[in-house]
Each structure stands twice: as structure tokens, then as C-alpha cells.
Amino acid sequence: MSLKDYTVLVFILWNVFVFITYGVDKQKAKSGHWRIPEKTLLWESILLGGVGALLGGKFFHHKTLKWYFKVCWYLGIIIDIAFVYWLLVIWH
Template sequence: MNIQQLLTLAILIWNFIVFIVYGLDKGKAQKGHYRIPEKVLLSLTLCLGGLGAAFGGYFFHHKTRKWLFKLTWMLGSIINAGVFYWIWR
């Protein structure tokens, strides 16, 4: 496995973790438990977790009405695409 494949795998695993975090926060919201702060969710999104956050938001129907989250998901996805392009160019 070369460095490009390892970096891609690491980013995909990170996005899966972000996806799971959105699911955990949704579960906590439904049960009325302590929540993950929004700034943490937004930070995870911008730190190469845009795809996982967007999929998690829509899959779990979580934070889809908040414009800031939608904007951050788009920006995070663009960042992901740029990094993937940089890795594979």
C-alpha cells in the first residue's frame, strides 16, 4: 500500500468517525442526555470530516435545518475534495 492509499484510507476512516459522532449526538438528543457541543461538531466537519458530517446529518436527520451546518458541510466537503485532489494529482 502506498502513501496515497494510506492517506485516503485515513481520511475515509476519519469521515466514518465523524458520521458516527453525528449519530451519537442525535441519539443523545432524542434521549435528552448531555449533547456534543455544536462547535465540536462544526470543528470535526472542517477538519477533513465534511463528507462524514454531511452524510451523518442527512442519514440521522440531525442539524439539517440549521443553515450554518449546511454551509459547513459544503465547505468541509470542498476541503475534502481539495485534499483528495492534492493526494492523487
């Protein structure tokens, strides 16, 4: 595997991790236990996890009413698109 292949794999795994993080936080919210800080969820979205965050938010119905989460999800997706473009088109 090339470095590019590893980078794609890490990108996919990161988004899966972010998706799971939203599910874990939703379960914690339902059971009244320790919660993942909102800052963490927001930063995960922006730091190449926009797709996982959006899907996690929609799938688990978590944080969908907070406008700043939506902003971070869409900003994260824009960053994801720019990263994928760089990865597939610019990086040789």
C-alpha cells in the same frame, strides 16, 4: 502499504468517525443526555470530515435546519475535494 495509502485510509476512517459522531449526538438529543458541542461537530466537518458530516446529518436527520451547519458541511466537502485532488493528482 505506502504513506499515500495510509493517508487515504485515515481520511476514510475520519469521515466514518464523523458520520458516527452525528448519529451519537442525535441519539443523545433524543434521550435528553449529554450532547456533543456544536463547535465540535462543526470543526469535524471543516477538518476533512465534510462528506461524513453531510451524510450523517442527512441520514440521522440531525442539524439539517441550522444554516451554519449546512455552510460548514459544504465548506468541508470543498476542502475534502481539494484534499483528494492534492492526494491523487499532485502528491506523487
